[in-house]
Amino acid sequence: MSSDTTSTTEPNPALRDGPKVPPEQSVLGCKDVTKTFGAVTAVDDVSVGIDEGEWISIVGPNGAGKTTLLNILNGFYDPDPGGQVYLNGEDVTSLKSFKRARRGLGRTFQGLELFESEDVLENVMTVRAVKDHPNLLEALAFYGPGRKTEAQNMQRVEEVLDYLELWEYRHSEIAGLPLGIRRRVDLARSLVLEPDVLLLDEAMSGLTFDEKYDMIRFITDLHEQENLTLVMIEHDLEVVTDVSDRMLVLQKGGIIARGPPGDVVEDPEVRRVYTGVD
Amino acid sequence: MPCGEYFTSYGSRMGLFRWRTQRIALVLGLPIPFLAPLAVQGGLLSTITQIYIFAIAVLGLNVILGYAGEIVLAQGAFMAIGAYATSQILADGLFGVQIGLLPAIMVGGVFAAFVAIMFGIPSFRVKGFYIAISTLALQFISEWFFNNGQLEWIHGGTQQTIPFEVGLVGQWFTITGTDMELYFISLVLMLLFALISLNLSRSGMGKVFRAIHDNDLAAGVLGINVFRNKLLAFAIGGFMIGVSGGLFGYYIGFISPDYFTLDLTLQHYVMLLFGGLGRVWGALLGVGIVTIIQEFLRGFLQSVAANATSLEPVFFGVIIIVVLAVEPKGVLAALGQLKDYLRKWPFAY
Ligand SMILES: Nc1ncnc2c1ncn2[C@@H]1O[C@H](COP(=O)(O)OP(=O)(O)OP(=O)(O)O)[C@@H](O)[C@H]1O
Ligand SMILES: [Mg+2]
Numbered sequence: 269m270s271s272d273t274t275s276t277t278e279p280n281p282a283l284r285d286g287p288k289v290p291p292e293q294s295v296l297g298c299k300d301v302t303k304t305f306g307a308v309t310a311v312d313d314v315s316v317g318i319d320e321g322e323w324i325s326i327v328g329p330n331g332a333g334k335t336t337l338l339n340i341l342n343g344f345y346d347p348d349p350g351g352q353v354y355l356n357g358e359d360v361t362s363l364k365s366f367k368r369a370r371r372g373l374g375r376t377f378q379g380l381e382l383f384e385s386e387d388v389l390e391n392v393m394t395v396r397a398v399k400d401h402p403n404l405l406e407a408l409a410f411y412g413p414g415r416k417t418e419a420q421n422m423q424r425v426e427e428v429l430d431y432l433e434l435w436e437y438r439h440s441e442i443a444g445l446p447l448g449i450r451r452r453v454d455l456a457r458s459l460v461l462e463p464d465v466l467l468l469d470e471a472m473s474g475l476t477f478d479e480k481y482d483m484i485r486f487i488t489d490l491h492e493q494e495n496l497t498l499v500m501i502e503h504d505l506e507v508v509t510d511v512s513d514r515m516l517v518l519q520k521g522g523i524i525a526r527g528p529p530g531d532v533v534e535d536p537e538v539r540r541v542y543t544g545v546d
Numbered sequence: 547m548p549c550g551e552y553f554t555s556y557g558s559r560m561g562l563f564r565w566r567t568q569r570i571a572l573v574l575g576l577p578i579p580f581l582a583p584l585a586v587q588g589g590l591l592s593t594i595t596q597i598y599i600f601a602i603a604v605l606g607l608n609v610i611l612g613y614a615g616e617i618v619l620a621q622g623a624f625m626a627i628g629a630y631a632t633s634q635i636l637a638d639g640l641f642g643v644q645i646g647l648l649p650a651i652m653v654g655g656v657f658a659a660f661v662a663i664m665f666g667i668p669s670f671r672v673k674g675f676y677i678a679i680s681t682l683a684l685q686f687i688s689e690w691f692f693n694n695g696q697l698e699w700i701h702g703g704t705q706q707t708i709p710f711e712v713g714l715v716g717q718w719f720t721i722t723g724t725d726m727e728l729y730f731i732s733l734v735l736m737l738l739f740a741l742i743s744l745n746l747s748r749s750g751m752g753k754v755f756r757a758i759h760d761n762d763l764a765a766g767v768l769g770i771n772v773f774r775n776k777l778l779a780f781a782i783g784g785f786m787i788g789v790s791g792g793l794f795g796y797y798i799g800f801i802s803p804d805y806f807t808l809d810l811t812l813q814h815y816v817m818l819l820f821g822g823l824g825r826v827w828g829a830l831l832g833v834g835i836v837t838i839i840q841e842f843l844r845g846f847l848q849s850v851a852a853n854a855t856s857l858e859p860v861f862f863g864v865i866i867i868v869v870l871a872v873e874p875k876g877v878l879a880a881l882g883q884l885k886d887y888l889r890k891w892p893f894a895y
Contacts, residue, residue, distance in 0.1 A: 344767055369769030381764035383757045394757045397750025398769040404778075407749040408742045418749065461769055 289317035301351035310336040312521035325508035328518035374463030396460040448479030598732035606786030612824035614779035615759030617678040623688035626806035628654035628791030646713040651792035658788025666780030692803040822876020
């Protein structure tokens with residue numbers, strides 16, 4: 269896409285601007301976020317602002333700090349003092365991760381983290397129970413409103429399983445399933461909370477070509493039909509160049525480029541990082 | 547062709563007794579314990595009553611260990627708290643008011659739940675092993691506490707006799723503690739807590755407990771309030787164990803710290819492991835079978851030599867090792883496999 273020839277030799281200054289949306293007003297954003305683990309600086313002074321309905325991809329080599337940034341956004345880690353995280357225009361820096369999830373921030377895991385001793389249906393039902401659950405007495409008596417809530421939850425879960433073509437696997441134990449199916453279960457689990465923003469951590473890693481194709485299809489549909497804001501970490505540049513609205517390149521914890529994917533992948537600095545590593 | 551299971555409504559899918567065979571078993575099986583006293587009396591009836599009482603405590607342990615996955619070694623302490631509280635309330639009333647046996651037992655359960663929550667709070671920061679150690683400390687503190695005569699102003703006396711003649715609720719429905727009354731009170735309470743356990747297991751709350759057990763980090767990120775739910779499991783389990791303690795005190799008619807030692811904790815672990823962690827029916831089966839074997843063994847050992855009964859703990863040790871080696875999921879799972887095998891017999895696939 270990049271038209272002028274200089275951009276392939278000189279770094280494109282347009283890709284070195286700050287966040288497109290001010291983090292304070294974004295659907296999801298962070299400001300001046302740094303995270304150190306002992307001597308390692310995993311995330312280094314990062315500010316991001318994501319707009320409603322956007323599809324952002326975060327790319328970068330191994331150990332660039334992608335997962336750590338996600339963990340800070342959803343509250344699994346606290347940023348070092350001075351950093352701030354915003355969700356729907358509110359400062360949520362001190363809000364626990366389970367509360368952020370309830371406010372519409374969903375995520376999947378690079379390492380899956382499924383509930384291994386349950387079957388597929390249970391995995392998804394469990395998370396759905398967070399959204400709507402009977403009170404203690406109703407749960408213990410399993411009668412009246414409690415029972416009705418369970419039935420409604422089951423119905424919603426069935427819709428999601430159906431949507432992700434997981435219906436036939438609903439009674440399968442997690443351990444025996446192929447990776448592609450397990451990644452879809454992880455996705456289903458995050459969807460039943462009906463998130464506004466979904467964080468995907470290498471949802472395609474380790475998948476076969478067909479499985480990747482299926483996954484991209486589901487995610488694209490969700491983005492279009494549900495107007496879901498997506499933040500997708502991806503190792504593989506090619507996978508996300510076509511589908512995402514904006515791309516963000518991390519290296520050694522810092523953002524080295526951000527902007528339209530077409531421009532970003534043409535950027536000489538980005539290319540150097542990638543050809544140097546991959 | 548739809549094979550395997552096929553449900554027509556959400557309601558039937560979540561029913562406790564989903565299959566016709568299960569319903570038939572319920573209709574045929576449920577009257578048995580209610581009619582049993584016609585055929586069984588004396589020592590055996592009393593033993594069965596004790597099975598029901600311990601079953602409540604083991605179901606409580608099942609909530610904490612089987613559902614939430616926390617190793618709590620203070621079974622004796624929670625039962626002691628329930629028993630001493632019940633005894634004191636029956637003797638002096640609650641703020642001077644005689645509330646009767648069942649409410650007294652429930653208040654005893656609340657005391658145990660409260661202590662369980664206090665010892666569950668560290669589970670927010672520390673994991674499994676440390677909770678095991680801190681609750682083991684609770685067990686020893688409890689044994690010291692109830693053995694300490696100087697603390698009589700709190701616990702009301704190291705050894706206490708519980709009056710048999712009490713109102714069931716307030717001063718109404720006076721009972722005198724006959725074998726038959728004890729049997730039915732214990733049976734009804736046990737069934738009540740079994741039903742509560744089953745409901746807990748199939749409701750969202752039970753699922754959440756199991757999810758935390760499986761992967762608490764993921765559970766938190768997915769919107770589950772891990773801390774609150776862990777404490778809830780401690781509270782529900784502690785309550786049930788405390789209720790069992792209060793009922794046990796009334797059943798014996800006399801309480802002493804000697805009943806509520808670490809041995810009791812281990813005994814309940816054996817029962818739960820034997821039946822299968824996390825399974826209500828398994829827990830009930832485990833309590834029943836282990837108690838019966840134990841009774842036979844005790845009789846046998848006594849016939850061999852007067853002091854041979856001290857070998858009993860060896861028997862528990864052997865059960866634990868055999869169960870863990872042969873079928874770690876307990877006898878219920880083993881029965882399920884046997885059923886599968888028989889259904890396919892004589893074909894090996
Ligand atoms: N909990 C932790 N404790 C210590 N160091 C950590 C921790 N989490 C991440 N790091 C370090 O921070 C850096 C960034 O890790 P991170 O997992 O965020 O990278 P990533 O971009 O997701 O890499 P990958 O593509 O391999 O998933 C690495 O050097 C890693 O070793
Ligand atoms: Mg990562």
